[in-house]
Amino acid sequence: GAVVSQHPSWVICKSGTSVKIECRSLDFQATTMFWYRQFPKQSLMLMATSNEGSKATYEQGVEKDKFLINHASLTLSTLTVTSAHPEDSSFYICSAQYRDRGGEQYFGPGTRLTVT
Amino acid sequence: GQNIDQPTEMTATEGAIVQINCTYQTSGFNGLFWYQQHAGEAPTFLSYNVLDGLEEKGRFSSFLSRSKGYSYLLLKELQMKDSASYLCAVFPPGAGNKLTFGGGTRVLVKP
Numbered sequence: 001g002a003v004v005s006q007h008p009s010w011v012i013c014k015s016g017t018s019v020k021i022e023c024r025s026l027d028f029q030a031t032t033m034f035w036y037r038q039f040p041k042q043s044l045m046l047m048a049t050s051n052e053g054s055k056a057t058y059e060q061g062v063e064k065d066k067f068l069i070n071h072a073s074l075t076l077s078t079l080t081v082t083s084a085h086p087e088d089s090s091f092y093i094c095s096a097q098y099r100d101r102g103g104e105q106y107f108g109p110g111t112r113l114t115v116t
Numbered sequence: 117g118q119n120i121d122q123p124t125e126m127t128a129t130e131g132a133i134v135q136i137n138c139t140y141q142t143s144g145f146n147g148l149f150w151y152q153q154h155a156g157e158a159p160t161f162l163s164y165n166v167l168d169g170l171e172e173k174g175r176f177s178s179f180l181s182r183s184k185g186y187s188y189l190l191l192k193e194l195q196m197k198d199s200a201s202y203l204c205a206v207f208p209p210g211a212g213n214k215l216t217f218g219g220g221t222r223v224l225v226k227p
């Protein structure tokens with residue numbers, strides 16, 4: 001298998017609060033995990049690349065102080081959306097690169113965030 | 117630079133075959149992925165081609181020609197549940213393992 005889980009699958013929060021999203025590779029070790037955001041009917045947008053034990057690399061235009069990423073182990077990465085605003089409402093998806101299968105990458109089921 | 121092209125939309129009939137083409141022009145190449153994404157859901161892995169040739173997995177097959185910068189995903193015996201977007205993604209070297217995605221091809225299967 002190559003299963004990636006995300007928690008929570010959906011969350012509603014109030015403007016100004018912070019939300020943490022977890023991404024776990026359940027049956028494999030992931031050298032690298034990626035965080036994407038996707039708005040309705042649009043393509044996936046890569047936000048950042050996360051490697052275990054090191055700082056995340058953010059894509060241009062993504063605020064690192066707003067989207068905090070921690071990659072605590074080879075099976076867990078977290079994304080914290082700090083001081084969320086309604087415009088942060090989106091579908092957040094992580095993917096994990098399977099360490100022992102070359103470049104193969106598998107996506108989690110996504111987390112739908114709604115900020116009111 | 118990276119450039120990946122695939123058709124925006126395709127329509128086919130249940131039981132038929134559909135071929136989704138993907139051409140790429142990237143600075144280097146480490147492999148090509150195909151993912152399926154249903155509306156409102158995350159992408160699911162279909163295939164990963166590194167070498168030239170055809171790889172078959174049940175009703176789905178993926179082909180790669182590195183010299184031509186070309187791949188296709190072949191869906192056979194189409195079912196209604198195959199209606200989804202199909203994403204072609206290239207894995208270029210030196211990009212920190214990041215994937216470069218095409219815009220996706222929305223396939224609509226009609227009865």
